[in-house]
Amino acid sequence: MSSYPLGQSEADTITSRTGKKLSQITLDEVKKGNVTADDIKISAETLKKQGQVAKEADNPTMDANFQRAAELVNVPDDIILDMYNKLRPNRSTKKELILMAQELLQKYNAPHCAKLVLEAAEIYEKRGILR
Structure with a gap:
């Protein structure tokens, strides 16, 4: 148990x-210039550990969120911003969302995120909120 x-x-x-x-990321180390902006970015492993904590606390939804977040660690920020913009209602076509899901899966090995985008495409289609 975590x-x-x-x-x-x-x-x-x-x-x-x-x-x-x-433990190496301290204010003193920052002041000395030994900690960079990249040093304070979370790792996929840490997010997965957080997911494990959520799972052990019987919170599967939070666990799934942490698993998706772990996948996004290696996705460039501009791609993540593009994904969030495309997921806003009436901003994308179904084809655009499917292509985004394929990119997440094939280029960035993010199957949980790709699945979320595909599910959104289906729901948006049913609700009539695609472009």
Whole structure:
């Protein structure tokens, strides 16, 4: 069973996207210039651990959110922003959403996110909120 909050219980094992341990990210290290903006970006592994905590707390919805977030760690910010814009009602065609899902799956290995976009395309079609 995971100890929550992870930042306190696992500060020596949780790492950022660059591999820096959470325990190494301190105000003193920032002041010395030893911590960069990339060092404070969360890793997929940490998000998966957070998902595990949610799962153990019987919160499958939160677990699924963390799993999708873990997939998005390696997706460029501009692609994520494009995805969110396309997911707004009346902003995309069904084809555009399907293409976005294919890109998430094939280029970024994000099957849970791709599934979410495909589900949105179906729901938007039923509700008449596609462009």
